Amino acid sequence: MxxxxxxxxxxxxxxxxxxxxxxxxxxxxxxxxxxxxxxxxxxxxxxxxxxxxxxxxxxxxxxxxxxxxxxxxxxxxxxxxxxxxxxxxxxxxxxxxxxxxxxxxxxxxxxxxxxxxxxxxxxxxxxxxxxxxxxxxxxxxxxxxxxxxxxPSQVLAFSSDKVHSITPEQIPQNQQHIIDSNKPIYIVGGGKTAMDTAHYLLQANPQLPIHLIIGKGTYFLNRDIMFPPGLDKYWKGTTSLDMMTQCATLFNGDNEAEVTQFVKSKYALSPHKDAQQFLLGLLSQSELDIVTQGCKTIVRDYLDDIKDNGDETQLCFRSGETQPIESGAWIINCTGYLLNxxxxxxxxxxxxxxxxxxxxxxxxxxxxxxxxxxxxxxxxxIKDTPLLSIDHVALKKANAEAFPFVAMTQLLYNFYTLMDKLPLKVIDQFHANFDKWYPLHRQLFGFTKFMINKKKNKKHFESSLLRVKEKYNL
Ligand SMILES: Cc1cc2nc3c(=O)[nH]c(=O)nc-3n(C[C@H](O)[C@H](O)[C@H](O)COP(=O)(O)OP(=O)(O)OC[C@H]3O[C@@H](n4cnc5c(N)ncnc54)[C@H](O)[C@@H]3O)c2cc1C
Missing domain, CATH: 3.50.50.60 (FAD/NAD(P)-binding domain)
Incomplete structure (x- = not known):
């Protein structure tokens, strides 16, 4: 209307x-x-x-x-x-x-x-x-x-016209053609869209010749840990509040590499052991298995171009490496949407x-x-609730590795401020809260622990965030 x-x-x-x-x-x-x-x-x-x-x-x-x-x-x-x-x-x-x-x-x-x-x-x-x-x-x-x-994403443009460059949105209409062509498929990107795409194609056709080009590589929170199914949720898994508090407590504004190692060793999954990027996405072990067992190769590099060099067509990577690519191959643009x-x-x-x-x-x-x-x-x-601001787009450009830990620290710091201003009912009615997955006693235990440490945590979180703001001039 x-x-x-x-x-x-x-x-x-x-x-x-x-x-x-x-x-x-x-x-x-x-x-x-x-x-x-x-x-x-x-x-x-x-x-x-x-x-x-x-x-x-x-x-x-x-x-x-x-x-x-x-x-x-x-x-x-x-x-x-x-x-x-x-x-x-x-x-x-x-x-x-x-x-x-x-x-x-x-x-x-x-x-x-x-x-x-x-x-x-x-x-x-x-x-x-x-x-x-x-x-x-x-x-x-x-x-x-x-x-x-x-x-909606755009196709990647290449110097060579000997490959089919498509977007994830175009896969369903081209799916039969892709399968029948029996040509290699290169998924460019290592985030959620790339995982979804590899998983979707491989689940239907495990034999498809799929290759992943994952840039720096992305790691994901393990959904089996963050959302343990059935009765497991009574004693297994880690609530989001707890996981984020652990990260924010360890993070001091300078040590993102250390926090990355911590998250990767305790909570994360990735198709590549050296993956560095984290955008708070989730993946399960069974999804990862389908992707890693099905993909023919996983390259940790950025694709810059595809060029014809004499009779050969080549993938050209940012590292300077090149690799031959079969004419008629499919290139799917799964490079990121978020904060770009x-x-x-x-x-x-x-x-x-x-x-x-x-x-x-x-x-x-x-x-x-x-x-x-x-x-x-x-x-x-709104005027009496001073939330600490940081320009996320500028931060991600300045230091992508630090971004998720800064964002988590900022969220928790500001959440303490909100707690002083909003009635508990409003906070409780936020049902997209991941911790609502868990039984009430675990939610209450986690929340009480978070509140007991308010003074100490707030001081530490503030100092880390101010350090980041100063360091990157945000
Ligand atoms: C591929 C993908 C998968 C995702 N999966 C998940 C997931 O599983 N779980 C999750 O929690 N999050 C997920 N996200 C994050 C997701 O973006 C958010 O969950 C959420 O849906 C975003 O909502 P939003 O309202 O902030 O933005 P949007 O959904 O982008 O809505 C913003 C709206 O503003 C409109 N708009 C923009 N500019 C103007 C203008 N000038 N005038 C008028 N209208 C305008 C746009 O048209 C748009 O409709 C995913 C993101 C992507 C890209």
Whole structure:
């Protein structure tokens, strides 16, 4: 439904992905019945990146640990089930329907946010553009939740035209052709998309001639440790809070190599022993086995180009190495989506206090910003809740290895601050909290331990974070 001539709304949310929908769901608790909310997105429908990412994508975490607020899933699957993108989108749609029973939601899909201005009377003017026109909205509050700038990936361009260069999104339509061609398949990238792609292809056809080119290599948290199934969750595994606290306690702002070794030895899995990159993704041992046993080679290097050299076509690596490649081979671009886009750095809240931004660069609570920041905002506590900010995009460019440990330390540090400001009920209703996987006694034990060490931890976390800010001029 496109509604023309909207001028005044109570709330405008830009970005209808997980973060924007968390904001919408939170708004239901704070805004009066039938208050108007403009939900703006440049995509065709709600759901954010899940609308157009590759079709075989699955959640990293069990489905109940990925939700909006405390919304229950309509699925009745095994607790360890990893939902697919269609199920995720259906879950998101249920969220909007639920909110619509309380608020008047005006979806403005295929509208791009251009800019906004805060006026003296506290109203924010938001400028939007659709295909046909530009329009203005006047709102009391603005929440910008434009995400990580994730767009469908592009094919990699090479000097040689003797290979098929495709994206993960194009695999399903080319799958039979790929199998029938019996040509080697090179998956470029070592992160979640590369693992999903290798796993998807090998599970269906274990004999496919797949090669992985993994850059620095990525390591993943072992899902069997973070989410032990069945009765094991009563005594086995490690809660996320505990794992992150261990990392943040060991991290001092300078020793990311030591923390990397610690995580790899205790919690991680990787297709390559020297993998260095960590983006907090999850993988299980059985998934890894399918990938490592199925792949013909795993190269830890970056692919720079594919060139024709006389009669031979060659893979050219950043290290200077070259390798012959069969004509007609398939190259699948699984290089990263996250924190690579060149977005302009933006503060998470405005001076005037009526705009917040859940964005790529200033993301003080990592994956939980989308849930917690709107609650702090609606409770009018945004100015009195001093969260420590760090530009994540700049940090990842400056030191990618340190990034996950800084982000975890920052999350925990800011979480202590939030605990002083938000009612326990709001914290408890964050059902995407990975620790909700565990029985209540383990959640309570972990949480109590975390709170008992608050003073000591906060001091240490702050000193590590200030060290990082100073070191990289962030
Ligand atoms: C391949 C892949 C797999 C992932 N798997 C998982 C997983 O298993 N578990 C997990 O927890 N996380 C996963 N993630 C991380 C994932 O990005 C988040 O979980 C989450 O869904 C992101 O939500 P978001 O709202 O922050 O961003 P998005 O989903 O990107 O939503 C932001 C929205 O803002 C809109 N927008 C941007 N700019 C404008 C503008 N100027 N005007 C209007 N609209 C705009 C975009 O169109 C988009 O719809 C994955 C990410 C990727 C790339």
């Amino acid at each position: 496109i509604v023309d001539n909207i001028e005044n709304v109570d709330l405008c949310i830009v970005g209808a992905g997980l973060a924007g929908l968390n904001a919408l769901y939170a708004a239901k608790q704070y805004l009066p019945k039938n208050a108007t909310v403009a939900l703006v997105d440049k995509r065709e429908s709600i759901g954010g990146m899940w609308n157009d990412t590759y079709d075989y994508v699955r959640l990293h975490q069990p489905y109940k640990q990925f939700t909006i607020g405390n919304m229950k899933w309509g699925l009745d699957r095994h607790e360890s089930y990893l939902a697919d993108r269609h199920e995720i989108l259906a879950h998101f749609k249920r969220c909007v329907s639920e909110v619509e029973q309380h608020l008047t939601v005006i979806p403005l899909m295929q509208h791009s946010y251009l800019s906004h201005d805060s006026q003296d009377d506290g109203i924010v003017q938001v400028r939007l553009a659709s295909k046909e026109t530009t329009r203005q909205i006047h709102t009391k509050k603005l929440i910008k939740s434009v995400g990580f700038g994730i767009e 886009s060149d977005v302009q750095s933006e503060q998470y809240h405005s001076q005037c206090g009526n705009v917040i931004s859940i964005n790529n660069s200033d993301n003080p609570l990592l994956f939980s910003s989308g849930y917690f920041l709107p609650h702090v905002f609606f409770q009018d506590k």
